[in-house]
Amino acid sequence: MNLFSFDFIKTTFSNIKSNKQLFSLSVATNFIAFTVLGIFFLLFVNLDILFSSWDKHIQLIVYLDDKISNPNKKKIELLFNSNDKIDSIFFVSRDQAWESFRGKFSSKSNFVTSLNFNPLPDSYTLRFASGPDRLKNIRDFSEKIKNENGVESVEYGEKWISRFEQFMIFLRGFILVFGVVLFSGMILIISNTIKLSIYSRKDEIDLMTLLGATHQYIKVPLLLEGILQGVSGSLLALVSVKLIHLYIVFWFQGSLESVFRGLEFQYLTKPIIFSVISTGIIVGVLGSSISANQFLHRHNSE
Amino acid sequence: MIRFENVGMRYGMGPEVLRDINFHLRPGSFHFLTGPSGAGKSSLLKLMYLMSRPSRGLITMFGHNMATTPRRKLPALRRRIGVVFQDFHLLDHLSAIDNVALPLRITGFNDEKVVEHAGELLKWVGLAERLQARPATLSGGEKQRVAIARAVIGRPSLLVADEPTGNVDPAMGSRLMHLFQEMNKLGTTVVIATHDVTLLKDVEASVMALENGRLSFLSRR
Ligand SMILES: Nc1ncnc2c1ncn2[C@@H]1O[C@H](COP(=O)(O)OP(=O)(O)O)[C@@H](O)[C@H]1O
Ligand SMILES: [Mg+2]
Numbered sequence: 001m002n003l004f005s006f007d008f009i010k011t012t013f014s015n016i017k018s019n020k021q022l023f024s025l026s027v028a029t030n031f032i033a034f035t036v037l038g039i040f041f042l043l044f045v046n047l048d049i050l051f052s053s054w055d056k057h058i059q060l061i062v063y064l065d066d067k068i069s070n071p072n073k074k075k076i077e078l079l080f081n082s083n084d085k086i087d088s089i090f091f092v093s094r095d096q097a098w099e100s101f102r103g104k105f106s107s108k109s110n111f112v113t114s115l116n117f118n119p120l121p122d123s124y125t126l127r128f129a130s131g132p133d134r135l136k137n138i139r140d141f142s143e144k145i146k147n148e149n150g151v152e153s154v155e156y157g158e159k160w161i162s163r164f165e166q167f168m169i170f171l172r173g174f175i176l177v178f179g180v181v182l183f184s185g186m187i188l189i190i191s192n193t194i195k196l197s198i199y200s201r202k203d204e205i206d207l208m209t210l211l212g213a214t215h216q217y218i219k220v221p222l223l224l225e226g227i228l229q230g231v232s233g234s235l236l237a238l239v240s241v242k243l244i245h246l247y248i249v250f251w252f253q254g255s256l257e258s259v260f261r262g263l264e265f266q267y268l269t270k271p272i273i274f275s276v277i278s279t280g281i282i283v284g285v286l287g288s289s290i291s292a293n294q295f296l297h298r299h300n301s302e
Numbered sequence: 303m304i305r306f307e308n309v310g311m312r313y314g315m316g317p318e319v320l321r322d323i324n325f326h327l328r329p330g331s332f333h334f335l336t337g338p339s340g341a342g343k344s345s346l347l348k349l350m351y352l353m354s355r356p357s358r359g360l361i362t363m364f365g366h367n368m369a370t371t372p373r374r375k376l377p378a379l380r381r382r383i384g385v386v387f388q389d390f391h392l393l394d395h396l397s398a399i400d401n402v403a404l405p406l407r408i409t410g411f412n413d414e415k416v417v418e419h420a421g422e423l424l425k426w427v428g429l430a431e432r433l434q435a436r437p438a439t440l441s442g443g444e445k446q447r448v449a450i451a452r453a454v455i456g457r458p459s460l461l462v463a464d465e466p467t468g469n470v471d472p473a474m475g476s477r478l479m480h481l482f483q484e485m486n487k488l489g490t491t492v493v494i495a496t497h498d499v500t501l502l503k504d505v506e507a508s509v510m511a512l513e514n515g516r517l518s519f520l521s522r523r
Contacts, residue, residue: 209380211380212379
């Protein structure tokens with residue numbers, strides 16, 4: 001039997017037409033649920049982009065002990081050079097560092113100009129090759145170099161990075177839990193709508209059964225009806241999230257750019273759009289199957 | 303072909319409305335089921351057209367023991383049975399002709415021949431002018447004839463009719479009886495429940511009578 005035969009589609013649309021309000025209510029509820037979910041996805045996508053852009057700027061700074069011995073210094077440089085994940089190495093002497101520091105702050109702070117000694121150490125700035133493992137490479141290498149003799153400390157914004165990473169993990173978990181709750185809610189709504197739709201046409205379905213209609217024949221239009229509810233809800237939500245996205249870009253892109261350094265505020269990624277729509281289909285199928293099966297089993301147990 | 307053995311039936315927890323029903327219908331036979339109102343005629347027919355299940359006894363339909371037949375086989379069996387329901391059960395959102403075509407559509411036939419055939423049947427029962435009418439706009443007798451056309455369109459092996467002439471005048475009544483006889487000549491087993499004994503005169507058929515849920519045979523053929 002062809003699932004999308006003209007007959008089934010005609011039946012589906014005539015069912016929807018005779019239950020317009022119920023159908024719209026279900027689409028609206030799904031729409032709201034998907035929109036809320038979509039907004040969280042939007043937040044997630046953009047924070048993720050922001051994070052990876054920071055990631056690109058991360059460099060490892062190795063501060064040296066003032067009293068470092070020459071052999072130790074050689075040994076450290078050898079470690080740098082033998083690591084193929086390190087792209088470039090800059091040595092910044094304590095005098096250079098002090099100069100540039102003063103250059104930056106002297107106009108703003110009397111305190112800095114009033115200092116008459118140099119508190120800064122010698123340092124190396126290491127850039128790492130880009131790639132998915134970049135952060136991990138930096139982390140691993142910093143662990144290794146930290147304990148070398150003559151290394152005073154290492155720095156790569158570690159605290160901020162791990163804090164942000166933790167937040168992203170939290171956000172991921174939050175979206176997951178929240179998504180599961182909304183998912184169940186949507187299934188419940190669709191199954192109830194389909195249940196009402198079934199009971200409003202109970203006589204018709206009973207008659208069809210007596211005339212020899214198979215379960216499949218009765219179920220297909222109900223499944224299509226459920227799928228339409230889920231998919232319409234998700235598509236409308238994608239449109240509304242797009243509008244939210246455009247609104248934010250229109251009003252805030254200027255200020256966002258200055259904060260996020262040239263990053264553009266992004267819409268949902270293709271995989272997310274795809275999974276939102278698939279979720280619409282899945283809640284539609286599950287919701288309507290639950291009610292259809294419940295009804296058909298009741299029917300035959302008579 | 304159709305066999306009832308010690309069949310009893312009750313609605314829910316209620317009393318038995320059918321008791322110790324025993325009969326056998328040969329293929330191509332013609333039967334009347336009579337009895338006063340409330341005797342259990344409709345209930346017996348419900349068992350035959352596989353709407354209800356007996357509370358005891360054995361029913362065999364087309365060689366299938368209904369107690370052990372799996373659910374998924376029921377649709378195919380039901381398609382071999384044409385039913386004229388006492389209260390018609392027409393679908394209000396479909397025209398007369400679409401109502402008649404329904405059994406074939408369900409089976410997956412959906413071409414112009416189906417509509418053509420449905421139209422012919424409606425003409426035959428005197429409804430040539432009402433092909434596109436909605437059931438709500440039809441009289442009781444007209445609805446009855448639409449219901450009969452729907453019951454016969456699938457060329458069923460068994461035709462079950464519950465008071466099929468209750469709402470028509472005697473002339474149309476005998477015309478419909480003639481249709482049932484034609485179907486019977488083509489090999490369909492016919493069972494007609496009626497409390498109208500005048501119908502029995504013109505047709506050569508076996509007559510079963512129900513009284514308080516018990517069956518007796520007035521004439522066998
Ligand atoms: N759906 C039902 N639920 C409970 N009792 C019913 C139902 N249908 C019929 N009955 C009862 O079963 C008995 C037989 O009814 P029915 O088969 O309709 O008789 P008939 O068709 O001969 O008039 C009656 O006592 C009637 O009240
Ligand atoms: Mg009756």
